[in-house]
Amino acid sequence: MGNKESEPKEVKEIKEVKPKEIKVKEEKPKDVKTKEVKVKEESIQNLASEFGEVKTQKKGKFVYVLAFLLILSVVGVCAYFAYQSDAKKKEEEAYTSRMEEIYNSASTLLEKGEYKNALEELKKIESSYKDYEKVELKITEVTQQYLDSYLEKAEKLLEEKEYDEAIKVLQNVDEMFKGADLVKEKIVEIELAQIKEKIDSLVIEEDYIGVIEYANSKLGSEYTQVDEELNVYIDLYKQKLIEAISELIKVNYEDAIVVLNKVIAIIPEDTKLLELLAEAETYRPTPLGDIAYYEKTGDVIVKMAGTVKDTMESHYTDYLYTTDENGAISYKIDKKYNKFTGVVCLNFTKNTTTTNTIFRFYGDDTLIYESPNITAAASPIPFEIDVSNVTFLKIEIVRDAYATGINAFIGTPVLQK
Numbered sequence: 001m002g003n004k005e006s007e008p009k010e011v012k013e014i015k016e017v018k019p020k021e022i023k024v025k026e027e028k029p030k031d032v033k034t035k036e037v038k039v040k041e042e043s044i045q046n047l048a049s050e051f052g053e054v055k056t057q058k059k060g061k062f063v064y065v066l067a068f069l070l071i072l073s074v075v076g077v078c079a080y081f082a083y084q085s086d087a088k089k090k091e092e093e094a095y096t097s098r099m100e101e102i103y104n105s106a107s108t109l110l111e112k113g114e115y116k117n118a119l120e121e122l123k124k125i126e127s128s129y130k131d132y133e134k135v136e137l138k139i140t141e142v143t144q145q146y147l148d149s150y151l152e153k154a155e156k157l158l159e160e161k162e163y164d165e166a167i168k169v170l171q172n173v174d175e176m177f178k179g180a181d182l183v184k185e186k187i188v189e190i191e192l193a194q195i196k197e198k199i200d201s202l203v204i205e206e207d208y209i210g211v212i213e214y215a216n217s218k219l220g221s222e223y224t225q226v227d228e229e230l231n232v233y234i235d236l237y238k239q240k241l242i243e244a245i246s247e248l249i250k251v252n253y254e255d256a257i258v259v260l261n262k263v264i265a266i267i268p269e270d271t272k273l274l275e276l277l278a279e280a281e282t283y284r285p286t287p288l289g290d291i292a293y294y295e296k297t298g299d300v301i302v303k304m305a306g307t308v309k310d311t312m313e314s315h316y317t318d319y320l321y322t323t324d325e326n327g328a329i330s331y332k333i334d335k336k337y338n339k340f341t342g343v344v345c346l347n348f349t350k351n352t353t354t355t356n357t358i359f360r361f362y363g364d365d366t367l368i369y370e371s372p373n374i375t376a377a378a379s380p381i382p383f384e385i386d387v388s389n390v391t392f393l394k395i396e397i398v399r400d401a402y403a404t405g406i407n408a409f410i411g412t413p414v415l416q417k
Contacts, residue, residue: 099129106138115146116174147177154186163194188223195226199233208244209259211237213266234267242272245280253283253417285341285414287318291331294392298327302413308406310345310380316411319345320395325402330394333387333415340385340393342413344371346378347406355401357408363390374408387415 106121119142125135150173157166170187177183195218202210215233218226241263249256260277267273289304300322307315320329320342344359359371369385372378387393393415399407 096130099125099131103135103138106142110142110145113149115142115149118142119146143176146174147180147182150174150177151182151186154190158190158193161197163190166190184223188225191221191223191226192229195230195233203237208237208241209262209266212241212263216266238263238267238270238273242276245276249276249280249283253280256280256283283417285416286337288320288331288413288415289318291333291415294330294332296327296329298322298324298397300324300327300329300395300397302329308409308411309348310343310411311348311351311377312380313348314343314345314380314411316343316345316409318413319406319409319411320413321406321409322397322399323404325399326397328394328396330392332391333393334391335387335389337390337415337417338386338388339416340387340413341416342383343411344374344381344383344408345411346374346376346408350403350405350407352376353403353407355399355403355407357400358398359408359410360396360398361385362392362394362396363387364392365394378408380411 102121102124106118109118109121119139122135122139122142125132129135150169154166154169157163157169167187167190170183170190173180173183195215198214199211202208202214212234215230215237218230221227221230241259245256245259248259257277257280260273260280264270264273264277287304289302293302300320302318302320304318307317308319309315340361346353353376355375357374359374360367361369368387368390369383371383372381374381395410395413397408
């Protein structure tokens with residue numbers, strides 16, 4: 001606007017016209033000249049004032065236009081953002097509505113007991129959903145209810161003592177529960193209940209071998225607690241058997257050995273049972289012929305082969321006799337045995353003999369048994385002598401006459417614990 005070309009025409013015309021009153025002659029007085037100068041200055045000031053008013057008016061119009069455009073822009077931007085906000089709000093409402101529909105669908109499935117389907121529905125809800133915290137809590141709740149449905153079914157079967165069916169229910173739980181602590185604990189509880197019931201029934205029958213056999217057959221469970229409990233049963237009833245067998249050995253070593261062999265067949269490497277078996281074996285009768293004699297007089301013979309019959313026609317393969325009129329034989333037994341048994345007999349072929357024979361038994365030179373006189377038609381006479389405190393056992397055969405061959409004899413002479 002300071003450009004000369006852009007100046008208003010009126011201003012230009014004013015500048016080109018020289019006021020007449022400015023032209024003065026040189027010869028005019030000094031005070032007249034001063035007056036003319038003042039008039040000129042006033043004229044210029046008037047022109048400048050008029051120009052300023054024109055310029056101010058034009059500038060005002062420009063500012064108004066600029067303000068209008070600015071307001072229009074602001075209104076447009078506000079309208080745009082208002083539109084965007086409204087669209088976003090509608091989108092969010094639609095999203096929320098969709099998530100809520102899924103949630104409601106899951107709730108309906110849950111009411112029907114369809115836990116798995118309810119969980120699948122809940123897991124469709126995205127984490128950006130405004131109430132997702134509520135969804136997470138619901139997932140946890142439904143998951144627990146789903147697991148409880150298996151546990152409750154198994155518990156009912158357990159109460160009905162349908163052990164195998166109860167375990168089957170828990171073995172077929174949803175994959176998400178495989179290995180869950182609650183499932184493992186329930187299976188252990190059921191298995192232990194089943195084991196206890198079976199063992200209790202065997203104990204009532206006093207079938208301790210059956211207890212050990214059953215418990216041993218169940219070992220190898222995938223659950224440590226089950227195997228630990230089974231081993232407790234095995235140890236408990238093994239000990240009871242050991243105590244009973246220890247007493248049985250003393251009265252019937254043969255039955256004791258039979259029982260021990262059955263138990264060892266189940267648990268073959270048990271040290272205590274093997275030691276007890278070795279002890280029981282020592283209770284087997286020791287044929288006198290298996291022991292080296294300590295001292296002998298006369299022709300006393302202990303046969304370990306052959307056969308001889310008594311007057312009742314019972315046969316003997318082990319027997320002791322003498323071919324001399326008298327004879328004696330002794331053994332160092334060192335108090336290792338409790339009894340000495342046998343049968344005093346007359347040979348079937350000597351049934352009409354006139355020879356009299358007596359058998360005398362000494363423990364450390366003290367007479368502890370003397371047989372009746374064995375002569376014609378004598379019946380077999382079994383004997384059992386306590387030798388528990390005997391170190392040296394001596395057998396003496398006394399006859400009143402010499403007789404050829406086997407006359408009177410001791411059939412099956414054995415030492416026993």
